[in-house]
Amino acid sequence: MALNDATLLVVEDEKAVRDSIVAYFEDSGYHIIEAANGSEGLTRFEESKPDLVICDLRMPGMDGLHLLNRIMESTDETPVIVVSGAGVMTDVVEALRLGAADYLMKPVVDLSVLEHSVERALERSLLFKENYRYRQELEQRNQELQDHVDRLKLDLQAGRAVQQRLLPRFQLQQGGYTVRHDMEPSTYLSGDLVDYFELGPNQLVFYIADVSGHGASSALITLLIKTQIDRYRDELENDTSDIVTNPGQVLRQINLELLKTQTGKHATMFYGVIDTQEDRLDYAIAAHFPAPVISFEHAGQAIQPESLAVGLFDDSGYETRHVSLKGFRQLTLLSDGIFELMDEASLSEKEARLLELGTDPTHTMHDYLARSRQVGKTADAPDDITVLTVEKSQQRS
Secondary structure (H helix, E strand, O other), X not given: OOHHHOEEEEEOOOHXXXXXXXXXXXXOOOEEEEEOOHHHHHHHHHHHOOOEEEEEOOXXXXXXXXXXXXXXXXXXXXXXXXXXXXXXXXXXXXXXXXXXXEEEEOOOOOHHHHHHHHHHHHHHHHHHHHHHHHHHHHHHHHHHHHHHHHHXXXXXXXXXXXXXXXXXXXXEEEOOEEEEEEEEOOOOOEEEEEEEEEOOOXXXXXXXXXXXXXXXXXXXXXXXXXXXXXXXXXXXXXXXXXXXXXXXXXXXXXXXXXXXXXXXXXXXXXXXEEEOOOOEXXXXXXXXXXXXXXXXXXXEEEOOOOOOOEOOOXXXXXXXXXXXXXXXXXXXXXXXXXXXXXXXXXXXXXXXXXXXXXXXXOOOHHHHHHHHHHOOOOOOOOOOEEEEEEEEOOOOO
């Protein structure tokens, strides 16, 4: 709004003074409403809601201070300029205390002085209204943001509950082997997945996957991977396919399925099948990091990551490797969230420490994670921390 488009209410009992003020401001382009006394001025104010009031102080009946007080009780957004010929300082103080925007002494010989006061008061009023509107908009946006955050929290809780349902509920034991896991969930939906199950009386399958990124999209990819592997499992039970027993082929198919989603998501994986009767591990690895640690009675080593993560290129190859488990003690698989708990300074030092822990016969990474919980290291974890171990719980004769 241009300042001279504003509507002014002029309340003045002296007609000659009122006429001069009205004529001057009409010539300046303002819209003018007139009132000859305080009571009439209050009525005009309530009817017309002017942008500014010019009010004489000494008027019969309702005087200027009384009118000013009534206007301020109604709204503090409309500036009121008080004009008086009394020249009493207490009147000035009282008018300003009640909220007058300015106080001028009669006679106002040069009406440009009054116009300057009007312009300043209108500018302040306009700024006040704009600031108020901005505050209102900001409060509304903050409330909308808070509502959105609340909905996201509910979505995250629901997503986290779904993710937890994907995980095995109990440890798995077969032929002297025990497979178990532990997970410390992060404050976000993330892409860690672990599962294990039996294939008949002499085979067990286990795998770990870590999908890139965080959020719902990564969580949905974990659901896709589990659903796909569960389908392969059903196909074996229905004698339609034995892909679930072939680690390299499983990773090749998961790679193609992730590429079909066109989400740009990829995952590191380790997929293993143990023949508990022959004591043999068949596995395939897709850039899983940190490197799995396998230990035997007298030695241990890291299984270096092979191939690329699944979901990157359609021509990626994944080979099935074979390891004899004679003298086997433990295989440790971890997600990279474990690094957040470690005190070592460099990545190479952390990897060396993991190899040391994974080959320690008196210790498991489950113990390490439990102790980290006790001292509060896992609080507000930025990434899921997943531990999956296969242990030889007894030696077979």
